[in-house]
Amino acid sequence: MRDNSADTGLPILDGILGEAGAEAERIRSEAEQKAEELKQSTENQCRRILEEARQRAETQRRSVLKAGETAVAAELRRIELRARERLNEELLEQLRKRLLQLEQSPGYRDICRELIAEAAEGIGTAKVLVCVPSSGKGRIDRELLAEAQELLSRRGLKTALELQEDDTATGPGIVCRDPSGRMVFDNRFEARMRRQRRELVRIIAGEIEGQDGKAS
Incomplete structure (x- = not known):
């Protein structure tokens, strides 16, 4: 006499296995999608961080250049003032000597x-x-x-x-x-x-x- 229990169980098992395979495929697909989204988000974040870093670097570069230009201008101004002061002193000393010579003039x-x-x-x-x-x-x-x-x-x-x-x-x-x-x-x-x-x-x-x- 044939046992039909095995026959009746196979379609059920096949259905369970089919559902399990579909679920696994859905989970894999969702995982791949989330992985892609995470990858994209990470890339965007990296690009944003790099852009912010670039902007900060550019701001710092401009700040350093401006500070350097200001320092150079200030130093040039100091040099110019010192040169003018020396020239003033030299000319005043020449004037003083000429005035002292007037004592002997007619x-x-x-x-x-x-x-x-x-x-x-x-x-x-x-x-x-x-x-x-x-x-x-x-x-x-x-x-x-x-x-x-x-x-x-x-x-x-x-x-x-x-x-x-x-x-x-x-x-x-x-x-x-x-x-x-x-x-x-x-x-x-x-x-x-x-x-x-x-x-x-x-x-x-x-x-x-x-x-x-x-x-x-």
Whole structure:
């Protein structure tokens, strides 16, 4: 007698196996799709990270270049300023030496007359002492004071001028003070240069710029 149980079970088994195979294929297909999606997502993320890194690198490069250009410009400016300062000092020193040479020039007496009048006017007292070192009495004398006093009179000032020996008042130019000694007007050449240094530097700068303009 034939056993039909095996026959009846085979279609069921075949169906189960078929379903299992289909499920396995679906799972494999989904896995491949997810793997592809993951791969694509990973590639996109990598590209985004690389692009962001490239942008940051470019930003840093530009920042470094800008900082470098700024540093170079600042250094060039410092070099230019130092060169101008050296040139200013050289020109001022040349001017100082030329002014000192005026003491031996024929026009020195006329210069002193103007300096005395200017100092006396600046002090503004009725009597002004003109300080002269013992070595300078030959050039600064009462006759010169009378000329300076006449110059003040023409300016509407009544000022009495008097010689005062003072060996600290050396150097080309004039030192004047009031009788009390509280007000002193140093009108020597070097003192005038110190007072007018900013204006002299401005004049020098203007001359240099003018020469640069002609050269260009």
